[in-house]
Amino acid sequence: MTQVTMTVNGEAVSGDVEGRTLLVEFLREGQGMTGTHVGCDTSQCGACVVHVDGKAVKACAVLALELEGAEVTTIEGMANADGSLGTIQQAFQDHHGLQCGFCTPGMVMSAAALLKDNPSPSEAEIREYLEGNICRCTGYHNIVKAIMAASGQDVSAIAAE
Structure with a gap:
């Protein structure tokens, strides 16, 4: 296990991951951010799209360890500060x-x-x-x-x- 640290929706988060842990797994299982969905596991459907350093990325196609220090925005981060819909x-x-x-x-x-x-x-x-x-x-x-x-x-x- 290796520790990875990144900023998710403006907050620093970290967790221990295996080398094969996908970003979508890190977000859903490690951080409890279940808004990012797993639809196909083959990067075909787009249900897992998040933003990494400002660019749209399919979270089922990138390893969490590759994102050490990255800025990630998920669907949970799209709401307004007061919690209302963006x-x-x-x-x-x-x-x-x-x-x-x-x-x-x-x-x-x-x-x-x-x-x-x-x-x-x-x-x-x-x-x-x-x-x-x-x-x-x-x-x-x-x-x-x-x-x-x-x-x-x-x-x-x-x-x-």
């Missing part, structure tokens, strides 16, 4: 960009990364960016609408599905 989370709720909710944390984290790089993405740009995130329930329409709304774009003319 802008993107609220947009997902307002525009029903979720159904079963399993993929939602990864979608929100991917959306945040997209909006950081492209503050006003088109529908096509959003759909292309989300290519690495799988949702089996929604058909993506309302997810795209929610992301456009979170970016401040007028979505009133887009029909709900």
Whole structure:
């Protein structure tokens, strides 16, 4: 076992991990942050997306030991300081960009990364960016609408599905 220390959602955390411990396991089992979901274990579905040093990363594809000293943000870190939903989370709720909710944390984290790089993405740009995130329930329409709304774009003319 080796100790790893990183900053998660603004707080220093550490834990003893085996060399094969994935970041998603470290977060869920070691830190109790169960908002990051494990969907496929093969980095195909995107349910485990978190931010590492400001970049979207699939937490099932990176070893915890590789992140010594890194800054990690999980879905738990996306809420406002008072605990209310952050802008993107609220947009997902307002525009029903979720159904079963399993993929939602990864979608929100991917959306945040997209909006950081492209503050006003088109529908096509959003759909292309989300290519690495799988949702089996929604058909993506309302997810795209929610992301456009979170970016401040007028979505009133887009029909709900």
